[in-house]
Amino acid sequence: MTEEKQIVKLVITGPVNAGKTTMVQNLSDSQIAATDVAATDQVSQLKAMTTVGLDFGILKIDDSLEMHLFGTPGQARFNFMWKILSKGAIGAIFLVDSTSDESMLEMKKMFEYFSENVDLPVVVGATKQDLPGAKSPDEIAALLELGDTMVIPVDARVKEGSKMLALTLLGNALVEAQAGDEEFDDDNYDYDELF
Amino acid sequence: MNSLVYLRRMIINQKPARLDYTKGSVTKSIYYERAGFEGSHNEVAQKLREVFEADSVNVVTSTDFNPLTSKRIFAPQAISSALAGYTFNAEMRASLLSFTMRLPPLIVRLYPMQRYAFQDNSAYMKMHMQYQHNGSFRMQSYVSQAENTRDEIVRLRVMMATYILGLIAPMNAPRNENHQVTQSMLQRNAPQSRKRKTSILSRIIDRIRGL
Incomplete structure (x- = not known):
């Protein structure tokens, strides 16, 4: 009898033209689907092709575990998809174009929805930091009212940048999970133990 | 040095608690609830410094406290303030080094401490980079790599902040x-x-x- 694989999800989201499709590709063994179409409306001014469905990739972790990567469309009108995507997800990465005011506005709407409706570990990657007019991570955090969410400069085109962002998200989630494992029975706890 | 352990438990627990601490013959208390310490900015920072150096500490968890004031200082802000410019004598240094030696290999969480005016944020960033690079982090090595006394003080303050706030956890x-x-x-x-x-x-x- 073959053992059923465990599957967890990682969601990569954010406004249009921030680098989500590239990050899904960078972190996947193979990209199964990229639903790019020729952009219309305002998006066509930003790039020729945009994602209308989902980018989807798989990273095989070991024989019994797979991580499925979902790159979700970069428009706030697709927020409803969170309800489905967050089930079984281990975290979310938001990418935002540091040079674009439109990207910031869209990101603010998306993040507000996320904060109110989704309970997942999250980090924000600030892309295009090398371009003129890019806002700094601290400026972005203040502008988007991100609270305690970490904003990290990232070059989404570079595999190492994608890895670093994912590792930061997962490392943060791991520390939270480990800290949650600490037992707090005040009557019986030995305070000589450090954790 | 178990005052750090008590503070960490209080903060991670996220439940209303009172920490009683004694230095010499004087016993004082500091209250914690709703993710913050009760009191003004300066009061909380001062009390936390006293807790660091207390002879003995004890935590009482209860939901039945009567707060004296509605002011709360969010834990990362409070710890940042208490550690701003904080230095220690030889005895305290020895205690902190001994505490550091007991820490197992660690995982490190990246948290926006700069938003809470944490003065040693760049040292914390370097610490996280070391963790990212190596996949685990040894506080002993980090502290022992200090270039001078001042640098060692900074690294020990980073150890205190990350430990108390739950930004480090054992890699087990x-x-x-x-x-x-x-x-x-x-x-x-x-x-x-x-x-x-x-x-x-x-x-x-x-x-x-x-x-």
């Missing part, structure tokens, strides 16, 4: 557990579910590091 996840994890298990808070979650996260981290 059961990496090879192979349980079936359902979606509901991932979302539940049961300890067994958390162990499975840490196992999954550790395995994914190892895999991504190898990409």
Whole structure:
């Protein structure tokens, strides 16, 4: 009898033209689907092709575990998809174009929805930091009212940048999970133990 | 040096608590609830410094406290303020070094401490970079690599802040557990579910590091 694989999800989201499709590709063994179409409306001014469905990739972790990567469309009108995507997800990465005011506005709407409706570990990657007019991570955090969410400069085109962002998200989630494992029975706890 | 342990437990626990501490013959208290310490900015910073150096500490958890003021200083802000410019004598240094030696290999969380005016944020960033680079972090090495006394003080302050605020945790996840994890298990808070979650996260981290 073959053992059923465990599957967890990682969601990569954010406004249009921030680098989500590239990050899904960078972190996947193979990209199964990229639903790019020729952009219309305002998006066509930003790039020729945009994602209308989902980018989807798989990273095989070991024989019994797979991580499925979902790159979700970069428009706030697709927020409803969170309800489905967050089930079984281990975290979310938001990418935002540091040079674009439109990207910031869209990101603010998306993040507000996320904060109110989704309970997942999250980090924000600030892309295009090398371009003129890019806002700094601290400026972005203040502008988007991100609270305690970490904003990290990232070059989404570079595999190492994608890895670093994912590792930061997962490392943060791991520390939270480990800290949650600490037992707090005040009557019986030995305070000589450090954790 | 177990005042750090008490503070960490109080903050991670996220429950109303009173920490009683004694220095010499004087006993004082500091209250914690709703993710913050009760009191004004300066009062809290001063009391936390006294807690660091207390002869003895004790935590009482209860929901039945009568706060004296509605002012609360959010824990990262309070710890940042208490550690701003904080220096210590030879005895305290020895205690902190001894405490550091007892820490196991660690995982490090990246948290926006600069938003709470943490003066040693750049040293904390370097610490996280070391963790990212090596996949685990040894506080002993980090502190012993200090270039001078001043640098050692900074690194010990970073150790104190990250430990108390729960930004470091032991790297002891059961990496090879192979349980079936359902979606509901991932979302539940049961300890067994958390162990499975840490196992999954550790395995994914190892895999991504190898990409």
